[in-house]
Amino acid sequence: MRKSISAVLAFASAGLMSSVALAQTTVTIATVNNGDMVIMQELSKKFEEANPDIKLNWTILEENTLRQRLTTDIATGGGQFDILTIGLFEAPMWGERGWLEPFDNVPADYDLNDVFKSVRDGLSHDGKLYSLPFYAESQMTFYRKDLFDAAGVTMPEQPTWADIGAAAAKVHAPDKGVYGICLRGKPGWGENMGQISPVVNSYGGRWFDMNWQPQLETAAWKEGLTTYVDLLKKFGPPGAASNGYNENLALFADGKCAMWIDATVSAGFLSDPQHSTVVGKVGYALPPYGKFNKGNHYLWSWALSVPVSSKSKEAAQKFIYWATSKDYIKLVAERSGWATVPPGTRTSTYENPEYLKAAPFAALTLKTIETANPHDATQEEVPYVGISYVGIPEFQSIGTTVGQEVAAVIAGSKTVDEALASAQASTLRAMDQAGYIK
Template identity: 50%
Template sequence: MRASFFRLACSLAVLSSPAWAATEIVVATVNNEHMIEMQRLTPHFERANPDIRVRWVTLEEAGLRQRVATDVARGATRYDVVTIGMYETQVWARKGWLRPIEPPPAYDVDDLLPAIRAGLSVDGRLYAAPFYGESSMLYYRRDLAARAGISFGERPTWREVRAAAERLNDPAAGVHGICLRGKPGWGDNMALLLTMVNGFGGQWFDMAWRPQLETRPWREAVTLYVELLQRWGPPGSAANSYNELLTLFRAGRCAIWVDATIAAGFVSDPAGSSVAGRVGFTQAPYAVTTKGANWLWAWSLAVPTSSRHPQPARRFVTWATSKEYTALVARERGWAAVPTGTRRSTYANPAFQRVAGHFAAAEKKAIDSVDPGDSTLPRSPYQGVQYAAIPEFQTIGVAVGQQIAAALTGRTTVEQALRASQAAADREMRAGGYYGN
């Protein structure tokens, strides 16, 4: 009896001593509203997992991509969980930089939307878990459109969008005809622009991997893009990406906005949106083809192979992307605030349908319509809609995004920007050994 008591006392002393401490995992993420909400709810995870503490590193999108990519490529141990998208998942998993997620059966992998699951899997294994998924759609002010006698079909053309932007532009009322991403970056201005290029019948590379940036579809798409923002967009568009445009739209400053479907819940929430109840939703515009007119993305959580604490990291990833986390957000903030675009069960939930039915169908239709393996009118050798899943793409996308921003601000012409972009892409592809001289 005395020996048993002694062993128990020793065990308690070890657990309460300064030498025993919870494992700290570091999570790197992007500074958007859903991720900030995840940080706020993290104490729920820590109470259920008292042996784990979570420390956050929160960055804006371009900074996150640059820092995480550098650390993961070098095998640094700074982060245990990283927030990445489909592009990084496809490329990094093949390089051996990510650990498979391997969630428990209760996670219900089969509940994930097929397009989202496929985009985050390599050789049938899940290498990142989707926190929220998205395609793109057109948002418009129904009240302003009705007043002007404008109606949008289920999927308008870019010609119709141009005409509507011109008519709805109202400087006296502080309403811009259209808002689009202008900030340079492969995930910023290029995410939107590539869907425009696809819709005009263009592509990044032909079947011989040669860049196609001086072709007619690119010229037409970029010319229209520059015209829309220069004539009817907000001043300083070259500094605007998702967060800035969400703020403008919710404040009633944009008549039309083409961007991520994930914004639908935010623009519909009366607590944060002055235009809630007055927003219409359609599929993303097209020109000559609907192939690739909608992008496909998922902000996801992954565990790099360099993580010092992979098992606690996996437990956090599983929690943050689970059905239970969705239910937690619904209890804390309401069903309108849950992250969407990932699970069948969310869209099938009657409580979600009651608050999100006006946009949920359009959102899910956009996601389900995308095929990253067949997203261009001419055949292409790459996977991806608004990106090409090859290591060289990130450098190419950044360089082209900068050239497009220069054309938008008038520092160069569209023709000059595309000529410089073609040269930059050609240089990277030759260096990568895709073709010779």
Template identity: 40%
Template sequence: MRTQSRRRPPRATLAAVAAGTLLAPLLSGCWVGAGGAGSGGDSINVLMVNNPQMVELQKLTADHFTKDTGIKVNFTVLPENDVRDKISQDFANQAGQYDVATLSNYEIPIYARNGWLHEMDSYVAEDKAYDEQDVLKPMRQSLTGDDGKLYGQPFYGESSFLMYRKDIFEKEGLTMPAKPTWRQVADLAAELDGAEPGMKGICLRGLPGWGEVMAPLTTVVNTFGGTWFDKDWKARLDSPEWKEAVEFYVGLVREHGEAGAPQAGFAECLNNMTQSKVAMWYDATSAAGALEADKSPVKGKLGYAPAPVEKTESSGWLYTWAWGIQDASRNPDNAWKFVSWASSKGYEQLVGDEFGWSNVPAGKRASTYANPDYRAEAAAFQEMTKEAIEQARPDDPGVQPRPAPGIQFVGIPEFTDLGLKVSQEISAAIAGRQSVDAALKKSQQLAEEIAEEYEGR
């Protein structure tokens, strides 16, 4: 349930909103790429994050998309934090410098609400070859605005699940339940400590960041019965459910988690799992591709289970890097042609042919999971990933109604700052510098400041 209607405020207001809520400190220095070139005619400007699959896209564009359409694509490629800042500047001001940008399912509903994005329904209706219905339903829903229109198309998607060492479980005489609870996972972690020299039972993120420790922790809070805000925008971080969830998470990672947990994020846990320093890891489904890569020392040794639960049927998160077209784009038709190509079945086939099916930007289309080439290369995890994404409930992830969408985040502009500050308190508790009670007392005060802005809407 969303409480804000879609209005189009003046652009000066939009810029002020962005500066106050969506922007991190402004960057200095030079930008990478050709973003300075104006779009128009047979040229578009694309601003995107510098992850490996996007870099592969950049390599393939000229010889395939441009060759087939005559549309030149000028790419600007930046690290994640930098690209978010650059996108919010350009889109908030509707400067039109960039026609297309990579946005997540956190930003797209917010940007759509502010009138910064071009709707895509009209293009989807005409572009029958794109096959919108093949896009997994949770992905479509997460990229839909308050007005029911589509404002993004996914490049790839992910949920979260539990990864574990099958060989270590077998050696220790342990069995992973088909649908584990968090209590069962904690018991398993205790059994697995020291299963090999220096091995810990589980890896859980502890690194500060709304997209680091708060992502897995918020899914734990959800399934333990908690919520950041109730349906009336009352902050609930001082609730018994939040306390139980955070005490459980902090206790588990302190007792049976990885070394250096307060500084461990996705990358550190991936390294720990790859180097056999942990027996289990709860995190993004996208990690499986790296763990099962040809040169991975743990390839073929892993099992996968659904995200652990307590009071909910499922608890996996939902995330996608998607394409958004700026409303002020001078070339939206050509921008759509690029989006359609970059998120199509044909593009996935191209990547499979050129780089191998393990590199395909999956997690968005049902047809990917029916493709025999992909199923063969991703056999260990592909079905579990698809199920996790299909079971994700971004509008109803807990046991109570929510005032804003989101599973591992709250879909409001202020969450980037709120989530960061709360994460710092939680990380301090994981480090033993303060109690969980002290962390949640400070966090509740931070959330109440946000709640005051929304109550009564």
């Protein structure tokens, strides 16, 4: 009897030790609620199967909320998360401050040189890489070929905002549940202002002059913002002031928008019959410009980083290598087709005949990514880096405040002049308090 009890105890002890070993490392991931990240969470079960000693814990948040949570957590050293989903705005600044673990010893089989240099450079500071790109994007014009053909409208390969307005007027059919254009109105430095800043650039505008004086009441800002707002007021869907990226993606995928100017990454989602009703009906063109096509489209990457506060750094980096690898891209292709894989990160993807055949938007995506230059995006000289944002910590607050003013214009509670006057005053106050203005 004693022997059997000892054996049972030994077996139980071994089982307990095994379960402890299996659950010994928990990696908490904070990410945005975009479709590609939802797929990453789904496929991550394969990572856990291959790495039974690592347990993944997910926090998936709306874009504005994610940015607020991560900024607060990293600035205070809160340590809530082991993996952060950030981008070209945060990675170099947070890396410079010593808040992120550098990727100093990337495994050879990861093939880091396969990752586009412009994206790697954007996620680096002083030659050190602080984040690996899950996907990268620029902007393009999406339009419904069937609706354009029916209306006798031709989309130029390189449209102007005037072309977009003329086309919107002809394809706008609210009585049929189709709106001429969808654009972001939801306030946020990465929501509506991430789209409006390139429009303003293309009309000759800039956020600040070389003395960090805000330039929000200039003619270029007024012309760019008026163009954007008028399009939404005349041809946009109801409630446009509340629509961000995901809301507009859903509207276009449901066949309710004739045009949409937004992130190139959306093309894959719109090609997936599981999520889109417009598969095979979408045309692609370059993003529009006002007077100048420099700075009229941004470069962005949603990328994965490890904060220095993480207690599971090695396991976190192991997951990041997996989620941003060539093998992960193949895994998505097996799940839902090559057109749906995370785009914009690797040369090998754009040399893959299967991808090029499945993704008619691939060449255009690559062209917009390669021609977006965050170091030269305005007609007049500026003291900052960025196309859709200004690469200073204060811009998160400034951009969101200005975005709220813009949303008020779209909603009809303010005029463009009133909003820009208020935005100029609040931005001047913020820059003065931060010590930029001497």
